[in-house]
Amino acid sequence: MQPPVKIPLQKFRGHKSTLFTGRPQGESARKELKLDQKDTSNKMYTFIVPKGTTSINPSFFLGLLFKSIKKLSPNGFKKKYTFEFEEKENPEIVEILKQNIADAMRNAKNTLRDDDTFLLL
Amino acid sequence: MTFLLILTEIKPTLWDDLLPTLISVTVVMAVFLLGRASDVSLRKKQSKQTWYLDVIIKPNINYLGTFIKEFETTSFDIKKQLTQNTKTLAHEKFLLLKAQQFKRLSALRNKFEFDFLYLLRPNSFRSVYDKMYSLTFELEDKLKVTLDSGSGDNIVEMLTEYKINALDTLYKPLEDSKRFSFSPNALKRFIMRLRKQ
Numbered sequence: 001m002q003p004p005v006k007i008p009l010q011k012f013r014g015h016k017s018t019l020f021t022g023r024p025q026g027e028s029a030r031k032e033l034k035l036d037q038k039d040t041s042n043k044m045y046t047f048i049v050p051k052g053t054t055s056i057n058p059s060f061f062l063g064l065l066f067k068s069i070k071k072l073s074p075n076g077f078k079k080k081y082t083f084e085f086e087e088k089e090n091p092e093i094v095e096i097l098k099q100n101i102a103d104a105m106r107n108a109k110n111t112l113r114d115d116d117t118f119l120l121l
Numbered sequence: 122m123t124f125l126l127i128l129t130e131i132k133p134t135l136w137d138d139l140l141p142t143l144i145s146v147t148v149v150m151a152v153f154l155l156g157r158a159s160d161v162s163l164r165k166k167q168s169k170q171t172w173y174l175d176v177i178i179k180p181n182i183n184y185l186g187t188f189i190k191e192f193e194t195t196s197f198d199i200k201k202q203l204t205q206n207t208k209t210l211a212h213e214k215f216l217l218l219k220a221q222q223f224k225r226l227s228a229l230r231n232k233f234e235f236d237f238l239y240l241l242r243p244n245s246f247r248s249v250y251d252k253m254y255s256l257t258f259e260l261e262d263k264l265k266v267t268l269d270s271g272s273g274d275n276i277v278e279m280l281t282e283y284k285i286n287a288l289d290t291l292y293k294p295l296e297d298s299k300r301f302s303f304s305p306n307a308l309k310r311f312i313m314r315l316r317k318q
Contacts, residue, residue, distance in 0.1 A: 016270070017266070017269055017270075018216065018219060018269055019223075019265055019266065019269050021262040021265060021266055022262055023255075023258075052216060054216055054219040054220040054223055054269070055220065055223040055224075055227070055265060057227075057258070057261060057262055057265065058258060059258045059259070059261075059262050089213055090213055090216065090217050090220075092217055092220070092221075093216060093217055093220045096220045096221070096223075096224050097220075099224070099227075100227065103227060103231065
């Protein structure tokens with residue numbers, strides 16, 4: 001099995017910023033990274049969260065990845081895409097960032113549940 | 122033969138008499154049915170509005186005020202902590218402090234989602250939920266960005282703007298029925314005018 005292809009997120013964090021924020025910014029990063037094509041490829045990917053990040057807001061995460069989660073289902077998404085953190089000295093920060101991602105995943109799942117309800121109606 | 126002659130003679134007269142009556146009856150029935158349909162739809166809308174107001178808004182509107190107040194207090198506290206420690210703490214420690222503080226804002230937003238926003242999720246108020254959801258996430262983004270930059274400016278302005286937009290959004294379902302209400306009397310007047318022409 002091939003190792004996952006790395007996708008650095010550094011350039012999408014914004015100048016002098018320690019945050020990933022904004023749905024439009026996430027959507028524009030998605031376009032630039034051609035995630036629509038990556039979703040349908042056979043490869044696995046790892047997003048590299050740069051050192052010095054203090055928050056990944058759900059707005060950015062959903063702009064970047066909601067389409068993929070919808071297309072692949074949350075479980076399929078987790079198998080295909082993973083996250084790696086450059087931060088090594090501050091495990092507590094990594095823990096907070098993991099919570100940010102879990103929070104955003106919960107939001108994505110809620111939105112998907114609503115979409116399913118609409119289909120049933 | 123005689124019968125046919127009679128029919129041809131009578132028919133036009135009968136038709137002339139019946140046609141306007143038939144048209145009037147049809148119009149009156151159409152107006153009545155449309156009026157009934159409009160009444161039913163208006164009543165449904167009004168009961169939905171009453172439910173929205175009594176079950177969702179009135180008992181829970183305090184959550185909005187509490188959320189804004191807590192967001193304000195927390196944002197100013199974060200600003201204070203970051204300003205105080207920006208030069209005293211080592212870079213790594215300062216980043217950890219920032220991450221911990223931003224987590225506080227996320228936790229407050231999460232709580233507000235559970236306490237209030239989820240109440241708006243039923244399909245009838247879906248557009249309200251979507252708008253409130255994006256307004257709340259935007260507010261969290263804006264506050265974190267200003268605190269991250271070290272300025273912490275415009276916190277009150279951001280919260281005021283959020284409050285105005287949130288209240289506008291929450292009042293939307295109460296305005297809609299006025300905009301789309303249907304008056305049977307107006308339709309009657311319109312038909313009478315057509316008949317006169």
